Amino acid sequence: MNYSTVLFYIFALITIGSAVYLVTTKNIMYSAVALFISLFSIAVLYILLRADFIAITQIMVYVGGILILLLFGIMLTRKVTEVDITSNALNVIPSVIFAVGITAILIVIMLTTKWNIRAPLNNEVTVNQIGKMMLTGYLLPFEIASIVLLVALIGSAMYARKSKQ
């Protein structure tokens, strides 16, 4: 039982626990905070998997970008006089059964499959390799991703403002 094992179990529990709290709480603000905690501990799991660049990207993009967008969305879509920002659920029992069934099937598949596990490569830093891959093997997806981001930015800014009629 070394330190990384203990860290793994702690952050796995935090991830799952805050995700469960996200879907069970009534207040959407609490859900956003639970999503924040869950994404942060997923970044710790990435660090335990020796993926440091992905972990930093996760913190910067998800926690710093998407979560702020979601908070803006929550605050812009409620009336000022309206006190409660609750959200009630619908078809709880069938969706619990469905989600638990899918999860059980996935876990059984993952436990019974013989995965082709090799010894983990102990890379010190992944940033160098990712930078090289971005400009060699993944050059076309990289450029397409930049265009996709530009189009999404312009499109959402155009679509979110009120029409002048």
Place this chain on the structure above:
Amino acid sequence: MEIGLQHYLIISAILFGIGLFALISRKNAILILMGIELILNAANINLVAFSHFGGIGIDGQMITIFVIILAVSEAAIALAIVLNLYNHFSTVNVDEANTMKD
């Protein structure tokens, strides 16, 4: 006990189930978006875990980066749609937005 590939796979399966539950049971459009983010994160954990334990190098992490990029654009556009929904119907509950024309 050594932490192996299957621990990460089980965590991602549970996250996927929770995201699926949020996706199909909540009425609020923003909570549905949060469910989608959880599902994408489950896929990302799988990719990074296979990249680490499969001995295939850095390819899984590259795909994770592109998934994150697409998740950002998806969140931005979906929030623009949610704002428009709120302007039209004064609510973000997806079960009350049931007309195609106003």
